[in-house]
Structures are given as structure tokens and as C-alpha cells.
Amino acid sequence: MGGAVSDSAHREMWEKLDLDLNAHDALLGVLGKFYGDIYLSQENRLQGAEYLDFVLSEIHGLRIKELQEAKAEGRKVVGSFCVFVPEEITLALDAIHVGLCAGAEAGSDLAEQLIPRNTCALIKSFIGFKLAKLCPFLESSDMIVGETTCDGKKKAYEAFNELVPTYIMEVPQTKSKAAHTLWKSEVLRYMAELEKVTGRTITPEKLKKGIRTANAKRRALQRLTTLRAASPAPISGRDALLINQISFYDEPVRFTAKINELCDELENRVESNEGIAPENAPRLMLSGCPMAVPNWKLPYVIESSGAVIVGEESCIGTRNTRDLVDESGETVEDMIDAIVDRYMKIDCACFTPNDDRLENVTALAKDIKADGVIHYSLLFCQPYLHEALKVDKALQAEGIPMLSIETDYSMEDVEQLKTRIEAFVETLE
Ligand code: BJ8
Secondary structure, three states, rough: OOHHOHHHHHHHHHOOOOOHHHHHHHHHHHHHHHHHHHHHHHOOOOOHHHHHHHHOOOOOOOHHHHHHHHHHOOOEEEEOOOOOOOOOHHHOOOOOOEOOOOOOOOOHHHHHHOOOOOOHHHHHHHHHHHOOOOOHHHHOOEEEEEEOOHHHHHHHHHHHHOOOOOOOEEOOOOHHHHHHHHHHHHHHHHHHHHHHOOOOOOHHHHHHHHHHHHHHHHHHHHHHHHOOOOOOOOOOOHHHHHHHHHHOOOHHHHHHHHHHHHHHHHHHHEEEEEEEOOOOOOOOOOEOOOOOOOOOHHHHHHHOOOOHHHHEEEOOOHHHHOOOOOOOOOOOHHHHHHHHHHHHHOOOOOOOHHHHHHHHHHHHHHHOOOOOEEEEEEOOOOHHHHHHHHHHHHHHOOOOOOOEEOOOOOOHHHHHHHHHHHHHHHHOO
């Protein structure tokens, strides 16, 4: 990230996007240092990690330049905060789909002027990034899509909409038949709106291609999940999380090819029994809220305690990659139905009841041979805090120990987290 700061062409681009250059320089400086300490300091990393380092170093540089070039050619950029926004449709309309969730504290104090203090760090962060003029993805977006998931987000979008027009998708709260019908109408409404924004029309061919591109990306990430079941673990949890995070920013076809290459390398490692951590290192699974870039605090603390993370049950993890869209549909109607079915399987804690998640968490923990689970909730996140209790019970029934962590983006609790995690890891050894 440090390299991008010195590039004058990038600075000009950021200026055009009306970023606050000084604040942005400071952010990139801090992130560069953070990345160096957490990522570049790892030993025995994969060669394929060069791709991850490059994407991260240019995430506000070359990738934003690519977005500007695409926009100059008439393509549109859609920014979203939730994995419920159907990427297949965005791709079918030749638009670019990017994630806008933010994982840094910068700007959070400004956000507190618009939303209550006891709001989760993820929400404060995206509002703060807008107010502090720090996010080039947000400033490049032609359409920003919010959604009715948790109460915190729903109400925050009302405030956010005053800063920047925000299109809201109504995500149902149950998995009933009526909810399914509502979601289908919302998917169709999104499609119609994006057709207007892009000036293009959906065709069966384009939608099929969009479905295949999104599925291929998910398949590459599924491959990664499967390879991590090997013992010793062939890749660190930090790098695997980074791969999932990058999946929200990079061009999907390039990303898929690079991750498949990286998985080839992992396969060789697994075959030669080579691991990133010793074979007897406790294997932990993370479960809970999504971890947006650059929220690497907890994985770093966990992996510094001698454990290795072998899976993430979150929207920046398997919750977003587990299910594919059926590819057999030939008409737009059939394909939309397949998209609706796939998205209704997402087991976000905003649904009630949400028993599927309990089954999915225990199944994943067993599949990837986790010795224990760390449940991660952001402070003030009601949906995941409630479910932490249920997940604990479900895991206990399977004899899998769980530690529940509640934290935010600040570094103040690092020592306290270390103590708790080290004690948990010791019980697993
Ligand atoms: S589908 S998990 S991406 S809503 S952490 S903002 S829930 S108070 S992020 Fe999510 Fe979509 Fe669900 Fe996934 Fe609210 Fe909790 Fe904050 Fe959260």
C-alpha cells in the first residue's frame, strides 16, 4: 500500500474522486504497516501469495484505475454492503460489482454524529469512510445498494441516503414461501433498476454468463475450503481470509484463475505433507460476523497463539461460497428462479428462525476437522450475539468447544483477547 502513495497518477485520480488526500495518505500508511506486520512477516508463505500482496498494495491504486477506465467505456460500478445483492445480475449487465463494507476505525468518530454510538463497527466504518472521504470504491460507484438486514444497517441507510443516494433491497427476515415470493420480486426490481442505470437489457445469454462467472469464483473458493481440511494446514487462516476479502474487489475472472493457481500450489503442498503450521497445532474455525478489509486483528491474535485457522463461517467465507446457482436454466425466468433459490439459502443471523446455520456450522467444523470454534461478534451486533449462544449449544452437542468473542475494530482489547485466546488454545492442546 505504501507504494501506491508515491504514484502521482494515482494521487490525481484520488483527487478527482474528491478523496481527502492527507487523511487517505495517513490511512494507507497505517494499513501498509499493519499489512507488513500481519502478512509479510509470515514464514513459508505460498508463492501465490504474491498475487494477494499485489492486489492489496494496489487496491486503491490500479484497481481503481481499472474502474475509471471501465466507466470511461460506459460500464457502471455497483457498490454493495451485503452478499444478498445478486452479483450474477450485475455481471450480466456488464457492470462491476464491488464490496463497500469497511473494516477500519478511520472516520468512526464522524459517523457517531449521524448514528448512535452503540452501532457495530462495520456500519460506523462505512459511514465514517464516506464522511472522511476515504473510500475510492464508494466514490466510484454509480449505484449503491443497501438492504434491510439487521436493524443497525436498515436505520443507518436512512442516514447514509442523505449523504449519497442509496438503493435499498428488501431482504426478508424468514424463509417462508411468502418471503421467497418477496425476495423474487426484489431480485426482479434490482434487475429492472440496474437495466435503467446501465442502459442495457438482460438476455438469457448474458445472465447465463453472469451465473457461470459467479459460480466459477465460488467453486475456486470451495476448492480452497476443501484443501484446508488437510493436516497439517497448508495455508494460514490470515491468507485464506485475505483471499475471501479480495474476492469482493478484484475482477472475478482474473481472481478465479489466480485462486485456482494458488490451489494447485496448495494441492502440491498437501501431497508432500507440507504445512504452514506444525501438524499438532490446534485447528480453529472462525464463525460469525463478516471481517471486511483490513479487519485482521482477531486472526492475527489467534495465529500468534500457536493455533491455525482452518475455516471461516462468515459472509467473507463459506456463507458466501457454499451454495451455487443452478446452471441448467435456459430462460431469464428460470435463471432468476435459480438465483432466488440460491440466495434464500444464505443463513444470515438476520433470519428468524435460522436453524440451518446451526447445522451448517457444525457440519463445516467437522468437515475441516476443527478442534475448536471461535465465535466472533462485533460489539452491538444483536443478530450474531444472540446466535453465539445457540451455536455454542449446537457445537457442545457435537463435543466441539467454542469461545465467544465480542470485539470491534480498535486495538485496545488486543492484550485481553490474547489472554483469552491463549487460554482457550491451551485447553485444546
Ligand atoms: S448476509 S451477515 S453481509 S447482513 S455485524 S451490520 S449484522 S450489526 S454484516 Fe451481513 Fe448481509 Fe447478513 Fe452477511 Fe448488522 Fe451485525 Fe453489524 Fe452485520
